[in-house]
Amino acid sequence: MDMPRAKPHAVVVRYPCSGNINPALQLAKLLYLQGVYVTFVNTEHNHRRVEATEGAEALRGRDGFRFEAIPDGLSEVERGAHNYGLSLSMAVSQRCAAPLRELIARLNCTAGVPPVTCVVPTFMMSFALDVARELGLQSMALWGCSAGALMGHMKLRELRDKGYFPVKDETELETIIDWIPGMPPIKLGDISGFLRRTDDPDCFGLRFNESETSNLTKAGAVILNTFDDLEADVLSALRAEYPHVYTVGPLGSLLRHHHVNDDAATDDSTDLSLWKKDTEFVPWLDAQEPRSVVYVNFGSHAVLSPEQMAEFAWGLAAAGYPFLWAVREGGDLTGLPSDFLSEVSGRCRLTTWCAQEQVLRHRAVGCFVTHNGWNSTCESIAAGVPMVCWPGFADQYTNSKYACEVWRVGARLDDEVRREQVTHRVSIPGRWARAFGLGPSFAGSERAQLGSLKVLDRAELGKLDRYALGLARARPGPARWLVKVFFLRIKRGRID
Numbered sequence: 001m002d003m004p005r006a007k008p009h010a011v012v013v014r015y016p017c018s019g020n021i022n023p024a025l026q027l028a029k030l031l032y033l034q035g036v037y038v039t040f041v042n043t044e045h046n047h048r049r050v051e052a053t054e055g056a057e058a059l060r061g062r063d064g065f066r067f068e069a070i071p072d073g074l075s076e077v078e079r080g081a082h083n084y085g086l087s088l089s090m091a092v093s094q095r096c097a098a099p100l101r102e103l104i105a106r107l108n109c110t111a112g113v114p115p116v117t118c119v120v121p122t123f124m125m126s127f128a129l130d131v132a133r134e135l136g137l138q139s140m141a142l143w144g145c146s147a148g149a150l151m152g153h154m155k156l157r158e159l160r161d162k163g164y165f166p167v168k169d170e171t172e173l174e175t176i177i178d179w180i181p182g183m184p185p186i187k188l189g190d191i192s193g194f195l196r197r198t199d200d201p202d203c204f205g206l207r208f209n210e211s212e213t214s215n216l217t218k219a220g221a222v223i224l225n226t227f228d229d230l231e232a233d234v235l236s237a238l239r240a241e242y243p244h245v246y247t248v249g250p251l252g253s254l255l256r257h258h259h260v261n262d263d264a265a266t267d268d269s270t271d272l273s274l275w276k277k278d279t280e281f282v283p284w285l286d287a288q289e290p291r292s293v294v295y296v297n298f299g300s301h302a303v304l305s306p307e308q309m310a311e312f313a314w315g316l317a318a319a320g321y322p323f324l325w326a327v328r329e330g331g332d333l334t335g336l337p338s339d340f341l342s343e344v345s346g347r348c349r350l351t352t353w354c355a356q357e358q359v360l361r362h363r364a365v366g367c368f369v370t371h372n373g374w375n376s377t378c379e380s381i382a383a384g385v386p387m388v389c390w391p392g393f394a395d396q397y398t399n400s401k402y403a404c405e406v407w408r409v410g411a412r413l414d415d416e417v418r419r420e421q422v423t424h425r426v427s428i429p430g431r432w433a434r435a436f437g438l439g440p441s442f443a444g445s446e447r448a449q450l451g452s453l454k455v456l457d458r459a460e461l462g463k464l465d466r467y468a469l470g471l472a473r474a475r476p477g478p479a480r481w482l483v484k485v486f487f488l489r490i491k492r493g494r495i496d
C-alpha cells in the first residue's frame, strides 16, 4: 500500500537585516498557504528583537509554520562596532553553516515535522545554498531587490575587468554605461552604491556582493520580488544568461490577494518587525486632506547627519504641506533644529517605525520621500504614491534611476541634499494632484513645471498592483509560475 507523501518542507533562511524580513516572510507565508511545511529561520539576535517588539506570541508559529533561530556568529564586541554591517555579513557567511546543518538535522528528527526538502535563503546567505547541496536538498534563492539591480550586480566583475572601477574621482561615476543587456543607459554610480566607494575599491562590501551574486547561480532557482511588466527588458536579458530566474512579485500584492480569497490567510501572524510599529499616526492622517501629506521615511539603515536632517527639515517646512516623518533610533530628534518643531507645529507628525504600507495606502498621502529600498519602492508603486528619491547605498541608486527615468513615478534629489530642492521636489506631486482636481485649487501656470515629471495617478499606478493580482488568478506570467510551477516543482522534487 502506498504511504501518503510527506508534505514538502522549506527552510527559509533570511539575511538578518530588516529590509529582508517582509519579502522573506511573505514568501514563507505564500509557501505555507500552498501546503508547504515552512520553517522560518531568524538569527538568535533578531529572534529576540522580534520577541521584544511583537511579543513571544508572534513567534509561536502554527501547525505547519514554525520559527527557529540560529546564532549569527557575531561577538558582542563586533556587534557594537562601527562597521557592524560588514562584520555581520562576514560572520554570517563564515560561521552560520554549521548551526544551519544542526538545525536541519534536528528538524529531521522532530516528531510530526516532515523531512526538510528545500532550503530557501535570501541574498547574501549563499552558505545555505552550499549546505543544501551538501545535504542533497533542493534550493531556491530569494533575490529581494529588483531585476535591474540583479543585472547590475551580475555585471560588477565585467565592469571591474573593463577598468570602470576603481574610479579615480567622483566625476567618473557619471560615466554612462550603455552596454548592459536589457538596461537603459545608466550612470556608473547608479549601477550599485558600492561603486561609489572611491576610498576603498576593494572594500569587503563590494567583493562580498560580487561573490554572493555569482553564488546565486548555485541555487536551483533564483526568485525575484518583481514582476515582468515592470522590468520586461532586463528580465528577458537576465533569463537569456540565467534561465533559472523567476519572478514572484510583488509578494505583498500576492499575499493580499490570498487574504481576500483565502480565509486561512487572514490570520496575519507572520507580519513581524524588528521595531515597534507606531499606528498612532492614523487619526492624524485621517484628519488631513486627500493626497496632501508628504511621507518621509529612509528605511532601516540610513543615518542622516545633523546637516542633512536640517536641510530636510527646513525644506519640508517651506513646502507648506503637512508631513509625516519617520525619525529612527528610538525617536532621537537631536538632529532636528531646535526651532523647527515650533515652526511646523500642527502640520508635522513625527514617528519612529510605522506601519508603512498602511501609511502609503492612506488616502491622505500624496508623496513619499524615500531612500528607494526595493520594498519601499514596490510598496509606493503599488499604492500609487509618487516618490521623491534620495538613494543612499547599494541597489537604491538603480531603483531610483528606474523610478525617475523609466517608470517616471519619481523625482530625484541631489546626493548633497539642499532645502530648496526638497521644497521644490515635494511640491511637484502636490501641484500635480491639484492639477487633476484632487486638491483644492490649480494654477494653470504650474502645468508647465510638471511637464518634465510624468507622474502617473494613483489609479493608473494601482493597475500595476491589480495586474499582478490578475496574473495570480488566470493569466500566464510571473505569478502563475509562483502559484503553479513553483509549488508543483517543490512538491514533486523537481527543482534542479
Ligand SMILES: O=c1ccn([C@@H]2O[C@H](COP(=O)(O)OP(=O)(O)O[C@H]3O[C@H](CO)[C@@H](O)[C@H](O)[C@H]3O)[C@@H](O)[C@H]2O)c(=O)[nH]1
Binding pocket: 017, 018, 019, 020, 022, 144, 145, 297, 298, 299, 300, 301, 302, 326, 352, 353, 354, 355, 356, 357, 372, 373, 374, 375, 376, 377, 379, 393, 394, 395, 396
Ligand atoms: O517605518 C517603517 C519603515 C519601513 N518599514 C518597512 O520596512 C521595509 C523596508 O524595506 P526597504 O524599503 O527595502 O528598505 P531597507 O530596510 O533599507 O532595505 C534593505 O534591503 C532592501 C532589499 O530587501 C534593499 O533594496 C535596500 O537597499 C536595503 O537597504 C519595507 O517593507 C517597509 O514597509 C516599515 O514597516 N516601517
